[in-house]
Amino acid sequence: MKEVKAILNDTLVxxxxxxxxxxxxxxxxxxxxxxxxxxIHVIDAVxxxxxxxxxxxxxxxxxxxxxxxxxxxxxxxxxxxxxxRGVKDRRVVFLSLTEKGQNIFxxxxxxxxxxxxxxxxxxxxxxxLALMKGLNNLIDYFMTNYS
Amino acid sequence: MKEVKAILNDTLVxxxxxxxxxxxxxxxxxxxxxxxxxxIHVIDAVxxxxxxxxxxxxxxxxxxxxxxxxxxxxxxxxxxxxxxRGVKDRRVVFLSLTEKGQNIFxxxxxxxxxxxxxxxxxxxxxxxLALMKGLNNLIDYFMTNYS
DNA sequence: AAATATAATTTGATAATCAAAGTATTGAGG
DNA sequence: CCTCAATACTTTGATTATCAAATTATATTT
Numbered sequence: 604m605k606e607v608k609a610i611l612n613d614t615l616v617x618x619x620x621x622x623x624x625x626x627x628x629x630x631x632x633x634x635x636x637x638x639x640x641x642x643i644h645v646i647d648a649v650x651x652x653x654x655x656x657x658x659x660x661x662x663x664x665x666x667x668x669x670x671x672x673x674x675x676x677x678x679x680x681x682x683x684x685x686x687x688r689g690v691k692d693r694r695v696v697f698l699s700l701t702e703k704g705q706n707i708f709x710x711x712x713x714x715x716x717x718x719x720x721x722x723x724x725x726x727x728x729x730x731x732l733a734l735m736k737g738l739n740n741l742i743d744y745f746m747t748n749y750s
Numbered sequence: 751m752k753e754v755k756a757i758l759n760d761t762l763v764x765x766x767x768x769x770x771x772x773x774x775x776x777x778x779x780x781x782x783x784x785x786x787x788x789x790i791h792v793i794d795a796v797x798x799x800x801x802x803x804x805x806x807x808x809x810x811x812x813x814x815x816x817x818x819x820x821x822x823x824x825x826x827x828x829x830x831x832x833x834x835r836g837v838k839d840r841r842v843v844f845l846s847l848t849e850k851g852q853n854i855f856x857x858x859x860x861x862x863x864x865x866x867x868x869x870x871x872x873x874x875x876x877x878x879l880a881l882m883k884g885l886n887n888l889i890d891y892f893m894t895n896y897s
Numbered sequence: 898a899a900a901t902a903t904a905a906t907t908t909g910a911t912a913a914t915c916a917a918a919g920t921a922t923t924g925a926g927g
Numbered sequence: 928c929c930t931c932a933a934t935a936c937t938t939t940g941a942t943t944a945t946c947a948a949a950t951t952a953t954a955t956t957t
Binding site for chain 1: 754755757758759761762763764765766767768769770771772811814862863865866867868869870872873874876877878879880881882883884885886887889890891892893896
């Protein structure tokens, strides 16, 4: 049993590095030269949030507002995202993707879809459930122990 | 079926952020104030490599030698790792953990053990296999498509 | 012995990050 | 309505992480 745990650990660590590097490589192959992997994740968070304020996106990415401000400054300059002050509450800044931003968002989504398909297609239904169970347990664990 | 894929994607993304933040939090709780999560990963790579040269560790971490050089400079200054030139081939630099470094290495290992236990203990033997299968498929996929 | 290859470091530049201080706006209590 | 506290964000100042390209030192090949 110890064996399995050790393997699982190594596998997870390897996967971690691999996913990040693969995302980067994917971007280059897709011809995107002016975005880092970090910036893609910001675009991703903006794109999938249904009410993407600075605060919401910073929270989702687990970075401070200051960090996000500089990231958004750059992405705004490069015309991937746009800022707009809230009308009801003028302290709030709402973010949105430009056409250019939406484009990259879609491409990155494809990468993730491929990744997920690769896992799911290789598994039977019951194995699929086992995977979900394992991942959910892990999330619960982190939520209760390190939130 | 689409549902499961979407959930799996979100779960993986969430897990990704959660693991990194949890590792950071773990360090703070353990009283380690002068190491970033990145530096821990360097210490980890040095500790678990059976022949930790600069090149080997840089390769494992997927960073350039230049990047690792600066990281090791800092860790050496803070006395977590030590450098030693190879005697047989004097171009090579062998790294090792100091007592302080080994200490943190052990603590971080505990974190990982807890994490792995949390997954494995919640799964039956067959579910465990399914999880491994899913992860291994993913690694194969990245290796062939993005290496 | 000279040319080439390898292992690491240095250099110069940029991106990512945080904590703390600052700005603007809102909301609550008197 | 006014003040004061809270909220949402930006700015500032500093550090760390990163890379590509140039450099240094050593080994290997021819």
